[in-house]
Amino acid sequence: MLIHKVVIMISRKIIVALLLLFFVAQTRAKEGMWVPTLLQKYNIEEMQEMGFTLTARDIYDVNHASMKDAVVLFGRGCTGELISDEGLLITNHHCGYRQIQSHSSLKNDYLTKGFWAMNRDEELPNPGLTVSFLEYMEDVTDKVLNETEELEGEILQDKIKENSDQIEKEASQNGKFKTDVKPLFYGNQFFLYVYKVYRDVRLVGAPPSAIGKFGGDTDNWMWPRHTGDFSMFRIYADKNNEPADYSPDNVPFKPKKFFPISIKGIQPGDFTMVFGYPGTTMQYWPHQAVDVTMNQRDPDRIRLRDIKLDILSKDMEADPKVRIQYAAKYQSVSNSWKKWQGEIKGLERLDAIEKKLEYEADFKDWAQQNGTWTSEYSTVFENFEDLYTLYAKYIKASDYYSEIVSRGVELFGEARKLNAIINSIENKQDKKAESQRQSMLKGLAGFYKDFNQPTDEKLFAALMPVLVKDLDAEFVPVEVTEMVNKYNAEKLIEKVYRKSVLTDKAKLSEVLENGSDKQVLKLRKDPVVKLFNRLNFLRETEISPNVRRIHAAIDANMKRYMAGLMEMNEGNALYPDANLTLRVTYGEVEGYDPRDGVHYKYYTTLSGIMEKDNPEIYDYDVPERLKELFEEKDFGRYELSGTVPVAFTASNHTTGGNSGSPVVNANGELIGVNFDRCWEGTMSDIMYDPEVCRNISLDIRYALFIIDRFAGAGYLLDEMEIVE
Secondary structure, three states: OOOOOOOOOOOHHHHHHHHHHOOOOOOOOOOOOEOHHHHHHHOHHHHHHOOOOOOHHHHOOOOOOOHHHHEEEEOOOEEEEEOOOOOEEEEOOOOOHHHHHHOOOOOOOHHHHOEEOOOHHHOEEOOOOOEEEEEEEEEOHHHHOOOOOOOOHHHHHHHHHHHHHHHHHHHHOOOOOEEEEEEEHHHOEEEEEEEEEEOEEEEEEEOOHHHHOOOHHHHOOOOOOOOOOOEEEEEEEOOOOOOOOOOOOOEEOOOOOOOOEEOOOOOOOOEEEEEEOOOOOOOOOOHHHHHHHHHHHHHHHHHHHHHHHHHHHHHHHHOHHHHHHHHHHHHHHHHHHHHHHHHHHHHHHHOHHHHHHHHHHHHHHHHHHOOOHHHHHHHHHHHHHHHHHHHHHHHHHHHHHHHHHHOOOOHHHHHHHHHHHHHHHHOOOHHHHHHHHHHHHHHHHHHHHOOOHHHHHHHHHHHHHHHHHHOOHHHOOHHHHHHHHHOOHHHHHHHOHHHOHHHOHHHHHHHHHHOOHHHHHHHHHOHHHHHHHHHHHHHHHHHHHHHHHHHHHHHHHHHHHHHHHHHHOOOOOOOOOOOOOOEEEEEEEOOEEEEOOEEEOOEEEHHHHHHHOOOOOHHHOOOHHHHHHHHHOOOHHHOEOOEOEEEEEEOOOOOOOOOOOEEEOOOOOEEEEEEEEOHHHHHHHOOOOOOOOOEEEEEHHHHHHHHHHHOOOHHHHHHOOEEO
């Protein structure tokens, strides 16, 4: 496949100039995800003008305790924050959802009833869950780009990786720290991030889903919102306060810093700051990328998830056991599904493609005026046109395989593991095969605990024909097309799915534990393993390599385009796209006007929860205890005008990964826990609109009210620093 050669060499002189331009004066206070090490130089003055009373060193300092020491990367994609000097941590209910679900059963349904440890001994361990503290971050651009001046293409990328690996190795101090070198501005700058990772994290408390997930998927991404989206964990360490695997001998972690909690309340215009780990944004995409996402990728993925969600919801509504088994899975599928719908509407409303074209025309004018269009940038725009035409073709197939094979039919996940074992045996890799056998055996109990075969059969019968029908023939194995065309849904299940050993936990366990290599190799003919192997082979040979190749070419092209954008915007604000590293965003408490004639105020209350109460709907069935508290007006010090505040909106620029982030006031006190964005603003990953882009946060007063009055776990407040 021919792809235009992308020119990605950038002179050291240009690199130096770009670094000088990094984080220049901000044009709009409410947009941006800012690198904390540069706040003193570029942001703090404006933050203080907006009301912030602290300093940049209070936010980030490597030599003294600062806010960064109270913020953690929770698991692999959320944020959490310390709220006591005994390792107590708060994050979102949806961030801790998988842990809550894993401890739940029909006997102990913590999803429905909630869970509260009334002493340290009752706190529940969570194998595999980690929290990561950022020790420090460092600009390592010069080190990463060392000896790369004359290189290009794959050779350049290999050298950058070699340099990055060496930097990470040295900073890890023989494995004491987790290290990561990440690019900013598409590789025009590089930062090293060094983390200390704690592995003993125990569940302390979580409200019932009727509070923590109140409104379910109907209210997800929406405002007004009444969700008590929080859960609580405690970090444990060894006796030296260092990371350790779970042990009864471990003790509560002693943080360098934790957040004081303010219950003084909030008002419109109050300064707010969100400090956390935003995942991914794409603010500098060219118009072609927006077009593919808006008109192909989002609609495709929404359509596929419509099918999955319909099947899951019906089975979950029909059986309480299935509801528990699939609660976390359903949430995972539905979250992006609804976000993509809002993203499309937002991009359409903003006329995003036309705006990108206008911006690109301005860039062309700038480049022509300074004489660099023909020599440097005209090829960049030609490349974008060619690359995204190819990208659209291959990413469609990739999205279908991702939604159907990787994240659709659950049995394919086990087929992948079995296929890997078979490959290792065939390649005479005995130690690897044995390790894979033991790993799969170890995971079987967890897999089948949350697996309902009739549900997965329906997914299989519904999704396989869609794969065949919607994709070009070159992206579907001939045998798979013939099989789907030969059998109807019932026969597809009977002749393929139910004949697999993967549907029988006992037989599969026996083969893995006691079967000879020859017996395991026979499973190559298992109908589901065979089907997965056909699909996976085509994916790994025809789809994924091309997607990776095109992605690499696009990124290289973006690097050159980004360099030009930074030069063109000298004197204006440019913040790097989010990449799951620690960032600061700031704004103010405010509502918004989503459409003509409609105004949303900035907060919601417990009264609104009672208005939504509906015992017939799981997600709106308000717990009796909460109703009693409301009727008795037993609100204590959390009262606001005869009710309790629940959530509020502010103009902080957030995205996925900011879930669970601390929202602090002008004094650095915790006032909320970020958990969502409004639906009208979900396109903010691609294009920010200050008029409607709002982050949604749990009011910390509602969390304390639930802990204290509802759960009767007020002892937890004794270890917090509460500012009244």
